[in-house]
Amino acid sequence: MTTNFALTRRHAMAGAALATLAAPRAMAQAYPARPVRLVVPFPPGNTSDILARLVAEEVQKRRGVTVVVENRPGASGALGVQAVTGARADGLTLLVTTQSPIVVNPPLMKNPPYDPVRELSPVALFARTGFILIAAPDFPANSMAEAARVLRAGPAGRFSAANPGLGTLSHLAMALMALQLGTQIESVPYRGSAAALVDVTAGRVPLMIDGFNSAVPQVRGGKAKALAVVARQRSALVPDVPSMAESGVPELAELEALSWTGLFGPAGTPPEVAAWWTAALGEVMRDPAIVEKLAQTFIEAVPPNSAEAFAQEIAADLAKWTRVVRDARIEQQ
Template identity: 40%
Template sequence: MRLFFGTGKKLAFAVTASVISLGALAQNWPDATVTVVVPWPPGGPSDIAARPMAKGLTQALGQTFVIDNRAGGGGNIGTAAVTRAQGDGKTLLITSSAPIVINPSLYKNMNFDPLKDLAPVTNLLRVPLVLVAHPGVPAKNLKELMAHIQSKKGQFSFGSSGNGTPQHLTSELFASVAKLQMTHVPYKGSAPAISDLLGGHIPIMFDSTIAIMPHIKSGKVKAIAISGAKRSPLLPDVPTFAEAGLAGIESYAWYGMFAPAKTPKAVVAKINAEAIKVMKGPEFQKVLADTGSDFVGESPENFGKFVQAESVRWSKVVKDSGATVD
């Protein structure tokens, strides 16, 4: 009994010490430079969320938050690096939805499971996608565009910012719902896809309001419909797909913050609280307004439920479309 009692005291002490240690880690976070991995090239839409967030956290917390762009593998390379990082709050991930809820269905071999290996912190941006066409496409609205595509009898292509991106899968969803035959032309990012759209090398594409707005405003492309549940304040004259006569097309490009799964909940909670403060500040509020995003900051638990639902949703779209990159 004496031996058992002594062992119990040691165990209780160890548990207490562990709790105190985790509490101290959360209380002292950040106590060193924090690396924010963006698994995409510099200048992309994820950077639009990541850079003002890193700047705001640096200013608020007195430690440097450094952006590390680790592109490649459809976002998988940088994301995998974060899953292998220490759970000490010194490595974070800010990414679009692709490597989190699309790639697991699209790639046959992934060396990580984003739903198990990452801890959701908060959503940062959620923006609708816009279906745009080159001015030379003989269609002024969605009905005319669908008729034009059907007239091509399968000899019609669409561009996207890459295999497995929300832009690609939303196009596949559009083709499926509207029963259209189109050929996918993937690019390595929005910029080269938009360049070819402007040059008339591809006739249509979906892209986020973040990326395509300047070209809509300049008249270099024409906006056909928007994938949100309601019209965007940035494009008040552009109808939703439902308004244009095609229900079942609702899609968003969203950008969220994650930490390695082994990060203590107390640390995740503190990161979440500080990120929400930045999102409520004037600089990030301007980002929300400029991109047409609603405020989407939320608790780690609610963001986790959203990510789970998105994973189920997009896995079905991938399966139905037959899309693959392997």
Template identity: 35%
Template sequence: MFRLATVFFVSIWVGAAFAQAPQSGSSYPSRPIRLIVHFPPGGSTDTVSRIFGPVLAERLGKPVIVDNRPGGNGVIGAEIAAKSAPDGHTLFVASASVLVLNPILRQNLPYDPLRDFVPITRLVTSPFIVAINPSLIPAASVRELIAAVKAKPGQVAFASGGNGSAMHLAGELFRLLAGLEMIHVPYKGNGPAMADLAGGQVPMAFVDLGSTSAFSKSGRVRILAIAASQRTTLAPELPTAAESGLPNWEALGWYGLVAPAGTPADIINRVNTEMIAILKLPEIRARIVATGSEPAPNTPGEFDGYIKSEIGKWTKVIKEAGIKVE
């Protein structure tokens, strides 16, 4: 009797242990997958998520449900994702702001990007650009722009999509590399910044490539260069910063896919394999390129190294530029 009771209780304990353990890749997924996006519906990040989501669902055999959790510069969505069960049924589409800039600029975050998340893959990249109003600064290259700004130290302003934003930091890196004195004018988003650039309220701006399309076609805005080491297929006619007069100015907008820390490695590798295959599909790539971004998948290890290198790079820029966010 005692032996039977012992076996009974041991069986219950072992069953409970397996029930509480993270799910292995062999039985994954067992239910719908929640894909948290820390932007509202309709933006480029949300659009890209809804492009690859149905294909991922088809390949995994379970629905992938986009869950928009905007607010707090990504903090709300990040906290929800970080505190979710590490079983692969919650994935998080996270931007550079969430994984790199927030931890550098903001105090008392409810998450730590290196401790609370495990990288799966980078999803897309989009180069930042420097644009001018040619009526205010008649420059045809970055080299000419630098000369014009140096002629008026501390008098030329540049716009960005917000204080502490990735575009702001791209502008500060430009300023530091070129040895310039400029005034930063933060806007609440790239749209208002571009509107004022086109209207002549500000002479230059650092934004993402997708925000400039309508304005550059009208001739009211001139894009001088992209902040990348190679020309982009999104606009192959645009020179790199090095070609235009400023070597080493590289600043990419990007976001990637992560999961809560503790998610089993076989699940991470499974999702990574599927996402790399999906992002290489010609029809998926074409739809993503139409949003102003380029698919740029990599391995979990490569993405982890990339995040850490970005933290090191932008920590240095923020310190040298003296950037603070209230």
């Protein structure tokens, strides 16, 4: 019997090509064939952890798939991120994180242990948390416009601002505000928001930019003044506080600091996986009961747009905070 090896080889190559073309469709039909692991790079109780567990529970209930949450804290989120960058890009190991390990921490590192742009695939942004500028009760201003005049009038560094730690979004947002006002505001870092807020409400430190969930209760309790939401638009979660764009200070009209939570896969994650999760997260984040539940903790549910839109937002945020670290001369670690 004579075998035509050339013809056999052509048939094999054609078959391989057809198999490659069919693979995405097969994955879309079968995904997820096994349990999905959501890695959270922070300890239990963090915003990412709360949202990951909510998503896991709701997706299991709605789609009948097994989703497991795994906390991998350490090294400012790097350990959890690397647990995902080193995984197979099959959609079975995904990352749920706030913006810090993706767009805030890398510019602050001399030698980042990972490249969030090259080693991760953005899947979906599905929640946001706003930030607010607050002042101590005795601070000599009751609005952002008044505060801007006070900050510019005194000698550079006369006023200080608390933050929950060097390199946090709170720290960088205040540094950006100082740059835009053309003044200096001394950074006073603490270990977490709770300790920082104690000194702000006691009048020992006059200013702080912090997340809604920790700062707004202090305002509503009469222990601090709300000067502005650090965003271009007023927030529905804190409707009585004007935005920076409404502050009457033109230099601050574009000042915005928003903490987002998103889903990522390893680089090369198939678009079919992103589409599956975009649809699943959309179901969860459009549920009125979920929207209300999250709003009670000052978290805004965001039905995902697309992986491409998320990637664009990441690129813009990374460029912005890289510029702030450079222009404010924040020392890299």
